[in-house]
Amino acid sequence: MKKFAFMFACIMASVMCFVGCGDGGNKIRVSEVTHSIFYAPLYVAINEGFFNDEGLEIELNNVNGSDKVMTSVLANQADIGLAGPETAIYAARQGANTPKVFAQLTSCDGSFLLSRNEETEFELTDLRGKEILAGRQGGMPAMTLQYALHLAGLEADIDYTLNLDISFANMVGAFEGGLGDYCTMFEPTASAYQATGNGYIVASIGELGGNVPYTGFLATEKFLSENSEKAEKFLKAVFKGYQFLYTASMNDIIDALLPSFPDTSREDIEKSVISYKAINAWATTPVLNTTDYNHLQNIVRFAGELEGSVDFDKVVDNTIALKIEKELNLK
Numbered sequence: 001m002k003k004f005a006f007m008f009a010c011i012m013a014s015v016m017c018f019v020g021c022g023d024g025g026n027k028i029r030v031s032e033v034t035h036s037i038f039y040a041p042l043y044v045a046i047n048e049g050f051f052n053d054e055g056l057e058i059e060l061n062n063v064n065g066s067d068k069v070m071t072s073v074l075a076n077q078a079d080i081g082l083a084g085p086e087t088a089i090y091a092a093r094q095g096a097n098t099p100k101v102f103a104q105l106t107s108c109d110g111s112f113l114l115s116r117n118e119e120t121e122f123e124l125t126d127l128r129g130k131e132i133l134a135g136r137q138g139g140m141p142a143m144t145l146q147y148a149l150h151l152a153g154l155e156a157d158i159d160y161t162l163n164l165d166i167s168f169a170n171m172v173g174a175f176e177g178g179l180g181d182y183c184t185m186f187e188p189t190a191s192a193y194q195a196t197g198n199g200y201i202v203a204s205i206g207e208l209g210g211n212v213p214y215t216g217f218l219a220t221e222k223f224l225s226e227n228s229e230k231a232e233k234f235l236k237a238v239f240k241g242y243q244f245l246y247t248a249s250m251n252d253i254i255d256a257l258l259p260s261f262p263d264t265s266r267e268d269i270e271k272s273v274i275s276y277k278a279i280n281a282w283a284t285t286p287v288l289n290t291t292d293y294n295h296l297q298n299i300v301r302f303a304g305e306l307e308g309s310v311d312f313d314k315v316v317d318n319t320i321a322l323k324i325e326k327e328l329n330l331k
Contacts, residue, residue: 027057028234031069031078034168035062035260036186037272038110039082039215041282043260044253045241053240054233064169066139073099073218079227080234081218084140085293085315086300088218092310099220100317103235103286103324104213108206109144110281111184114175114199122202124152127160130181133171137164140214141184141205143303148208150302175199187272188264195268206279212296213288221317228320235286235324242282243328245273285330286321288312 032039042060045051051058061078063069069083070091081087085101092098119126127149134142142164146156156162166174175183176198184205185193193199206214217235224231245253254269261269276282290312300306324330 025057026055026230027059028080028230029059029061029078030080030082031061031063031072032082033066033069033084033215034064034186036110037188037257037261037269038106038186038276038281040245040257040273040276041105041238041241042082043241044244044256045237047256047259048241048244050237050240050244051234054237056230056233056237069218070099073220079219079223080231082215083218085213085216085218085288086140086143086296086305088315089297089300089306089310090138092314093306097220098315099218100224101213101216101218101288101315102224102231102317102319103238103321104216104283104288105238105286106215106281107211107213107283107292108279108281109141109204109209109212109214110276111141111144111186111205112190112201112275113145113203113205114183114185114190114193115202116181116199118200119202124149124154124203124208127154127182129160131161131163131179133163133166133175133180133183135164135166135168135171135184138303138305139168140212140299143299143305144209144212145184145205147299147302148205152208187275188261188268191268191271191275192264195265201275204275204279206281209299210295211292212299213283213292214296216288224317224320231320232323235320236327239286239324239328239330242284242330245277245282285325287318287325288316288321 046058063072066083066087069081070087072078073081088098088101134145163180171183190201194201250270253273254266257269293312297309
């Protein structure tokens with residue numbers, strides 16, 4: 001929470017310098033927390049022309065971090081942010097003019113646990129005495145893993161070591177360099193790393209952690225009120241991308257994702273899609289529900305990053321999501 005307190009202290013001093021929301025017209029500026037096949041519906045919508053069909057132009061920027069997504073949205077450097085709803089929860093706890101999460105995209109953690117060794121019968125108890133590279137403190141991959149291991153009877157600093165000192169962007173390099181016994185990675189990085197023979201996927205953090213609105217789209221109330229039609233078209237295109245992932249052939253899906261992952265092999269893209277489908281990673285509906293939202297808060301509280309709770313309505317606005325759910329017959 002300290003880093004978020006500092007972030008908002010810096011932002012709020014400058015955010016009033018910005019007026020309006022976006023540059024008008026049909027462009028929507030989107031900041032994503034990271035670039036991963038975990039967000040496949042968004043990329044499919046871009047590459048298959050679903051945004052063009054809605055008369056929208058998407059400017060996508062990977063800012064590498066949920067705090068940076070929040071900064072870009074609050075400072076009007078982005079119209080829509082793609083990040084974990086916990087970021088909006090942190091903002092609400094700081095008393096900021098909290099952007100609203102107006103849709104969910106993923107419904108569980110999208111990271112996978114990799115071991116240095118091939119473990120055909122991996123059990124969570126195998127983590128006893130081991131060091132796990134899990135990302136930054138306060139990040140959802142680390143918090144979800146810690147919560148899942150707690151449910152399995154394992155506690156950090158007692159049964160295992162959770163290394164939170166390596167930035168997300170540097171984790172794979174640190175693991176490859178010999179640090180840690182296990183490491184969490186998103187797709188397609190996990191499959192590509194396994195293909196090198198230097199690591200092996202042994203567990204899905206999403207399966208271990210249960211259903212949570214893991215990643216969603218957020219925007220300021222001002223943007224949503226002044227650009228509601230654009231936001232509706234945006235969300236409609238994204239969930240047409242979701243429907244494409246479950247109706248198109250695998251070859252067509254790979255073709256639709258390859259422009260966004262030009263350095264990833266077709267084989268690794270296919271493995272990534274299969275992995276995410278297997279854990280139902282992509283939300284079947286953009287509508288967030290209170291049960292999953294409360295589970296998210298339980299995970300964040302257990303990690304010591306949240307005191308008390310934040311009301312659902314203070315963070316979430318399902319107005320647009322409900323419209324798109326009905327229009328596309330999503331469930």
